[in-house]
Each structure stands twice: as structure tokens, then as C-alpha cells.
Amino acid sequence: MTKGGSAETAKGDSAELGRDGVWAAPGRVNIIGEHTDYNGGYMLPIALPHTVSCAVTRRADETVRVSSRQQDGGWVAAPIDGLDDASITGWARYPLGVVREFQRRGYRLPGVDLALDGNVPAGAGLSSSAAVECAVAVALRDLFAPGIGDDELVDIAHTAENDYVGVPSGILDQSASIHCTAGHALFLDANTGAREQVPFDLAASELALLVVDTNAPHQLVGGEYAERRTQCERAAAELGVKLLREITDPSAVDRLSDPVLRRRARHVVTENARVLEVVQLLSAGSDPRLIGPTLSAAHASLRDDFEVSTEELDTAVEIACATGAYGARMVGGGFGGSIIALVDAAAVAGIAANIDDGFLRHAFAPPRSFVAIASAGAQRIG
């Protein structure tokens, strides 16, 4: 592998970028259903308007190069059949892992330049990594392997993240990035693969989904996420099921002798029930305000039973709920990242300002807020 020098920066030959097309894939927030995916459970993400784009130019040789406007250092290049090289490190493993996964599955690709750019906040628990993987995956599929269906595309991006990057994540992020559609939340069943588009138009009810990135570092490669997965697997084995999703009665987890495993399992079992409750309300066309208490209950469960929240996340949720939100919760894997709060559209600025003030009082880093609108999944944009 070589790193491009100054003569070979992504910006330097921008006239050449994307001759064969440009694709974009979004980040996500999950309305509800956290740490359920690897337990075979339910989720309900929306795609964000924030995306990562991938501009593709076919090369005459057998080299694959990737660049990112969000990373210094120009191009990272490797022979297309040499992607197992352990010296490929850092951010480049996300896009190159996808290229390698196409190859591993027998899809032949020519040499390509993949120029990435994007505005999904990184390290905010909003799936900037999945957006990179899915932008590359959808571009390579459309250009070189059009027979691949969307389900396999999710699998390619997810396998690249698990096997090549080494993050033992579930299918939530890549599924959201590929399958979400504008104006809908995506109801997903990780066990059967079934999915349903659920109308999600908060503006029609004069509501908004406020996202607050706490700006506290979020890193899934660390051991905590993997430890939660292992604990869930142990709990399932002790309860005599393959996946915790098979348990629907919360009192069944009382049979677990270890209090930690009991708490972890209780979160998963109650979280699956909360997803079904929210989906039922939204599908019935009820006032979306009614899902607020369920969002807050999910936060309490992630904080107390799954123990993946942080002081910053808890503070943001508390302030939002104390100053007018109908419900709020941390999103994503936890240990930092963002919260969502369901608020009146007219109250967005006030509640965001209250959270800013609270963070200042606590001497936390300043948070960043925006309103999330259910947006489109991965697609060609140029």
C-alpha cells in the first residue's frame, strides 16, 4: 500500500473525480430498538439528510484508490487483489473493506478511484461509517454487479465492517442506509429480515425530531460493545434460547442468576416490546406525541439495565424532557454520541438552547443540535 504524496491529493485532480458517476448514502438515527439487532430483534431507524458521497472513476490498471475530503493525506492506494494487506489502516479500511468483500464473493471489479465526501457528523453515533460503506457498496453494485439485490448489499457492507474493520456491529446501520425511504421510518425484524416502511411525518403534526450530538467521543471498536454482545449471548444460552428475541415475557429473565445478565436481557426483551408499541401507534395514524413516554422509557432502560449511557447523554435527555420534550433518549451504541428528543416544532430552538446552557453549567463540551427529517436511502446522485 502507498499513501499519495502532495502531487496526488484528492483535491489536486478533482476534474477527474466521478467520471463514472456519484452515489450517496445517509447516516441514520434510530427512533427506537437499540442493541436489539444482534439479538434478532426489532428496530425502527430513519435515514438522515446527511450523507456520504462516493465519486467513481474507473482506472486502466488494477489499482484501487480511496480519498476522503474529511481525512488528510490524499489517496490511499492498493492493488485490487492485495486488499488483505494488514498495513492498510484507519479510515481507509471502511471503503476498502467493501471492495474486498465484493472480490471475496467472486464479483470481479476493475481498478477504480473512489473519492469520498460527506457531512454525516463523525463519532456522533449517527452511522457515518455505515454511510461510507453503503455509498461505496451501492456505487460498485450499480456500475459493476447490477445483479446484486439490496439485501446482499447490506450484507456486503455489514460483513466488511465486521470482518475487515473488526467492529462486531449488527445490521441496523447498513440496513437503514440502504433500505430507508423519505418520509418513513423503517421497521426491521433482524431475525426474519422482514421490513416495512412506516409513515413518519412529524411536521404534519407540528412536531420535530431534535438530534443533539453531545460531542463526547463515541468509539465502538473498544471492548464495551463486544462485551454487551457476549453478555446477551450468555443470557440467551442460560435461558435456553438461540436469540434473546425469542423471549417475550420480561419476567422470564428473572431466571438468570447473574444480576448483570438479568439487566442486559431485561433491556433487550422490554426494548423489543417498545418497538412494537411505537410501530403500532405510528401505523394506526395516532398522534406521534403518544410515542414520547416510550422513547423516554427506552432511555431509562439503556441507562439502568444496559448501562451504555453517559453523563452527557443523561443530562441532555433530562433537560429536553424537563423543558417540553414529549420524550427523549440516547441513540446508537452508546458510550457517547447523540440523543433524540420529540418536541413541538415551535420549541426546537428553545429546547436546544436549554441543553446548550445546561452543558455549559456542567462544563461539558458544547453540543451540536439539528432537526432530523426522515430522508432517502442510498442512491445515485450524479
Ligand code: GLA
Ligand atoms: C451500533 C451498531 C448497531 C447497533 C447499535 C445499537 O450503532 O453498529 O449494529 O447494535 O449500535 O442499537
